Amino acid sequence: MSSIPSATVGRLVTYLRILTEFETAGVRTTSSDELAAVAHVSAFQVRKDLAYFGRFGTRGAGYTVATLRRELRRILGLTRPWHVAIMGMGRLGQALADYPNFDRHEFLLAAAFDVDPAVVGKSYGSLTVEPVTELGRAVAERAIDLAFLTVPGGAAQVAADALVAAGVRGILSFAPTVVVVPAHVRVERVDLSAGLQRLTYYLHDALAMAT
Numbered sequence: 209m210s211s212i213p214s215a216t217v218g219r220l221v222t223y224l225r226i227l228t229e230f231e232t233a234g235v236r237t238t239s240s241d242e243l244a245a246v247a248h249v250s251a252f253q254v255r256k257d258l259a260y261f262g263r264f265g266t267r268g269a270g271y272t273v274a275t276l277r278r279e280l281r282r283i284l285g286l287t288r289p290w291h292v293a294i295m296g297m298g299r300l301g302q303a304l305a306d307y308p309n310f311d312r313h314e315f316l317l318a319a320a321f322d323v324d325p326a327v328v329g330k331s332y333g334s335l336t337v338e339p340v341t342e343l344g345r346a347v348a349e350r351a352i353d354l355a356f357l358t359v360p361g362g363a364a365q366v367a368a369d370a371l372v373a374a375g376v377r378g379i380l381s382f383a384p385t386v387v388v389v390p391a392h393v394r395v396e397r398v399d400l401s402a403g404l405q406r407l408t409y410y411l412h413d414a415l416a417m418a419t
């Protein structure tokens with residue numbers, strides 16, 4: 209599966225969201241043209257992305273929404289619940305703990321950790337903050353697979369090392385620094401500044417064209 213381009217994986221997530229909206233709206237069948245139009249990609253791209261995983265549609269008849277949605281959920285590993293920890297319960301960690309929508313997807317917030325004794329013991333959403341010394345036990349007992357990494361940049365590597373040592377296999381890092389992990393662990397970075405920079409590229413471009 210590592211030979212699949214990560215851009216394809218990102219688009220599969222988009223297709224799944226669109227199919228979920230279609231299903232909610234009572235749409236039963238769709239086509240690569242229709243999916244492409246909503247996802248802002250070409251129909252060729254949709255077919256190419258799906259072709260990595262086999263054949264899903266019927267020539268001429270398109271895709272059954274429920275079937276394609278089920279297949280994408282399987283491909284994306286969403287047919288089982290994933291237990292998620294929050295590492296670093298400052299402003300961002302607290303906001304994530306209060307976000308009610310993860311459990312509408314397959315993600316269950318299972319634990320929150322911090323090194324600051326002033327934060328440990330406080331409750332946010334359904335979680336009570338635990339000391340990092342409890343990480344190994346909690347990960348094993350609650351089968352925690354994934355973690356949000358919401359510590360300052362200077363602490364990100366130490367915190368990631370602790371997560372990896374405890375057995376966490378996937379880290380969604382909000383820290384502005386790069387963290388290095390062993391090959392069996394996957395890190396994805398969320399970078400809001402990079403998102404803003406992509407926006408300014410397009411706005412700047414549009415402004416330059418208009419003048």
Ligand code: NAD
Pocket residue numbers: 295296297298299300301321322323324327340357358359360361363366367381382383384398399400401
């Ligand atoms: P914050 O300072 O409010 O909270 C950080 C928390 O991490 C604190 O409670 C601290 O005690 C804890 N911590 C420090 N070292 C730790 C360790 N080794 N193990 C566990 N906990 C530890 O910070 P914040 O505003 O919540 O931001 C958190 C991170 O997210 C920062 O790295 C920040 O740069 C980043 N951030 C990223 C984006 C983005 O777009 N990616 C946006 C906002 C914030």
